[in-house]
Amino acid sequence: MENKEPLSPHIQIYKWHISSLVSISHRITGIINIIAITLICLWICIISLSENNYDAMNLFLRSFLGKFIILGFTWSFSFQILSELRHLIMDLGYGFQIKTSRITGLIVIFGSIILTVVLYLLGKSYI
Amino acid sequence: MVKLNLPENSKVKRGNYFRDKTGSNNIRKVNVYRWNPSTKENPRIDTYEVDMNNCPSKVLDILNKIKNEIDPTLAYRRSCAHGVCGSCAMNIGGKNGLACTTPHSEIDGDIDIYPLPHLKVKRDLIGDLDGLYKQYQSIEPWLKSNSKTETTEIYQSKEDRAKLDGAYECIMCACCSTSCPSYWWNGDKYLGPAVLLQAYRWIVDSRDDERKARLKKVADELKLYRCHTILNCTSACPKGLNPAKAIAEIKKMLATANF
Numbered sequence: 001m002e003n004k005e006p007l008s009p010h011i012q013i014y015k016w017h018i019s020s021l022v023s024i025s026h027r028i029t030g031i032i033n034i035i036a037i038t039l040i041c042l043w044i045c046i047i048s049l050s051e052n053n054y055d056a057m058n059l060f061l062r063s064f065l066g067k068f069i070i071l072g073f074t075w076s077f078s079f080q081i082l083s084e085l086r087h088l089i090m091d092l093g094y095g096f097q098i099k100t101s102r103i104t105g106l107i108v109i110f111g112s113i114i115l116t117v118v119l120y121l122l123g124k125s126y127i
Numbered sequence: 128m129v130k131l132n133l134p135e136n137s138k139v140k141r142g143n144y145f146r147d148k149t150g151s152n153n154i155r156k157v158n159v160y161r162w163n164p165s166t167k168e169n170p171r172i173d174t175y176e177v178d179m180n181n182c183p184s185k186v187l188d189i190l191n192k193i194k195n196e197i198d199p200t201l202a203y204r205r206s207c208a209h210g211v212c213g214s215c216a217m218n219i220g221g222k223n224g225l226a227c228t229t230p231h232s233e234i235d236g237d238i239d240i241y242p243l244p245h246l247k248v249k250r251d252l253i254g255d256l257d258g259l260y261k262q263y264q265s266i267e268p269w270l271k272s273n274s275k276t277e278t279t280e281i282y283q284s285k286e287d288r289a290k291l292d293g294a295y296e297c298i299m300c301a302c303c304s305t306s307c308p309s310y311w312w313n314g315d316k317y318l319g320p321a322v323l324l325q326a327y328r329w330i331v332d333s334r335d336d337e338r339k340a341r342l343k344k345v346a347d348e349l350k351l352y353r354c355h356t357i358l359n360c361t362s363a364c365p366k367g368l369n370p371a372k373a374i375a376e377i378k379k380m381l382a383t384a385n386f
Contacts, residue, residue: 005135006162008218009313010244015221019358020308025316084129090356093379096372101358 018105056085142171151178211301287333294328303360320360320370
């Protein structure tokens with residue numbers, strides 16, 4: 001007999017909550033970070049080759065798109081760091097109560113935004 | 128393999144609409160997943176208008192009302208109706224739980240009822256849990272004692288007994304395992320929260336003599352370490368247990384053990 005039993009809906013219907021959202025974002029930012037690190041290496045290679053390259057890259061990074069990419073990477077790194085700390089605490093066996101995990105999840109989400117702003121201001125040497 | 132979309136034969140279509148015939152002024156719409164194995168059609172969502180003035184407080188009461196008064200063809204599992212047997216586990220309002228212990232007042236708007244996620248559907252709200260039971264069998268959930276005397280009881284201190292609290296209460300309803308995205312994508316290899324909680328229950332039992340063997344058996348990239356602390360399991364558990372914590376404890380034991 002052919003197997004015609006349908007598969008019940010899963011990710012389409014399951015409600016998101018803080019800890020599942022942080023978990024999937026952790027994976028996504030992990031992939032973004034790999035791309036980011038590769039691009040940073042390329043960037044260093046390019047600007048070290050000639051002064052023209054340096055000027056061109058500078059122009060690009062000062063454009064809106066360039067700034068958006070830099071800020072995006074900064075957020076991605078911030079998120080990954082904070083989420084990784086959360087994972088480390090969980091590996092020690094703490095923070096598994098639903099309430100605690102929600103609070104730590106929210107800290108990761110909002111903390112990553114705050115950290116991005118702080119890093120941006122630091123880079124602009126406003127702080 | 129991660130497959131986000133449902134296969135072609137599993138795509139859900141709009142189904143029938145059952146208008147209220149009681150003339151009640153307190154109506155709630157209940158959307159229920161339906162699939163009939165004797166037809167070749169895809170699953171569908173039937174919508175029922177249910178008179179809430181004459182309906183007790185739990186989601187299972189709604190289902191009983193639909194089956195008794197509106198549509199007797201609806202199929203679902205239920206037995207004790209008191210959160211002890213675990214038969215009526217299903218996905219209610221986007222979250223797994225027992226229909227008999229979930230109050231419908233906690234759900235806003237229309238009530239969506241689906242079978243437990245990512246299972247082969249046998250009919251309507253009945254999912255196939257064979258795989259999970261086989262995995263449960265694989266951890267050998269019984270006491271293994273080397274003691275030669277089988278006639279005397281094995282004493283356990285109060286402290287040792289307390290270690291089983293939060294693990295022995297599990298009713299194997301599968302709410303946790305079927306809420307876990309890791310279990311959805313790797314359910315054939317990853318044991319899932321329900322079975323790992325039971326594995327933990329036997330690992331920490333002071334009367335059991337096979338602790339090391341049990342730990343070794345479960346120490347596997349796929350069987351255990353597919354848990355990425357998403358915590359869907361803990362938030363789904365209708366008995367308020369914490370499978371994610373139990374899995375973390377197993378990982379900790381393995382990290383500190385020297386075999």
